[in-house]
Amino acid sequence: MARFNAAHPDLQLSFDISDELRDFDADDIDVAIRFGTGDYPRTRSHRLFDTVVVAVCSPALLANAPAPKEPRDLSRHTLCYVDWKTERMVWPNWRMWMAAAGIGDFDDSRCVAFADSGYVVQTVIDSGAIGLVDLALIGNDLAQGRLLRLLDIGIPVAPDYAYHLVYPESGDDDPRIQAFTQWMLDQAGQDVQR
Incomplete structure (x- = not known):
C-alpha cells in the first residue's frame, strides 16, 4: 500500500478484512476484492489475476534434508492444503496436484486441511510442512526467501474463478474508486474493461 499512498497521497485507505461477503450499502464499503466468478449483481467487476496453486516449503526444511527431486518425495513430509469447495469447483488439493504430476495412486489420508491459505502458509513456515498455496x-514470501517453491508443477483453479476487484455501479462516477481501480489493475497487469 506504500506504493498506492505515494501515487495518491490525497486518498486515505482503510481496510475491513473479512471472509464474509460484504454488502456495499449496508457495510459502507467502497471497493472489495472477491474470489469467485465476478458475476455480482449491480456491480462492476475487474478480473485481477488467475489462480495457480503450487507446492512450497520453508528454507529451514531444506537446511536439514535434500530438496525433493520428484513429486513422490513430498510424501515423506507433512502435506497441508486449503480445503474449500463450491457447487461448481474444488480448490486444488494434494490428490489433484499429484495426479497432475502423474501420480494417480496418491494416499491423501495423512494430509492436513485448513479453511484458509494463511493457515497453510503459517504452518509451512512454523512447522516444516509442505503446503499447496x-x-x-x-x-x-518467495521474493524475500520465507518460502521456496518446490518442483515446477502448478494446478490452475477452475477457469471461471479468479480474484476480482468489485465496486457498485455508482462507483463509475467516483474519482477515488476509479483511481484505486486503475492502480490495482496496473499492479495486477490488467487493463480496465467496461
Missing part, C-alpha cells in the same frame, strides 16, 4: 498470494 496460491502462487499470486505468496509473491513477497
Whole structure:
C-alpha cells in the first residue's frame, strides 16, 4: 500500500478484512476484492489475476534434508492444503496436484486441511510442512526467501474463478474508486474493461 499512498497521497485507505461477503450499502464499503466468478449483481467487476496453486516449503526444511527431486518425495513430509469447495469447483488439493504430476495412486489420508491459505502458509513456515498455496498470494514470501517453491508443477483453479476487484455501479462516477481501480489493475497487469 506504500506504493498506492505515494501515487495518491490525497486518498486515505482503510481496510475491513473479512471472509464474509460484504454488502456495499449496508457495510459502507467502497471497493472489495472477491474470489469467485465476478458475476455480482449491480456491480462492476475487474478480473485481477488467475489462480495457480503450487507446492512450497520453508528454507529451514531444506537446511536439514535434500530438496525433493520428484513429486513422490513430498510424501515423506507433512502435506497441508486449503480445503474449500463450491457447487461448481474444488480448490486444488494434494490428490489433484499429484495426479497432475502423474501420480494417480496418491494416499491423501495423512494430509492436513485448513479453511484458509494463511493457515497453510503459517504452518509451512512454523512447522516444516509442505503446503499447496496460491502462487499470486505468496509473491513477497518467495521474493524475500520465507518460502521456496518446490518442483515446477502448478494446478490452475477452475477457469471461471479468479480474484476480482468489485465496486457498485455508482462507483463509475467516483474519482477515488476509479483511481484505486486503475492502480490495482496496473499492479495486477490488467487493463480496465467496461
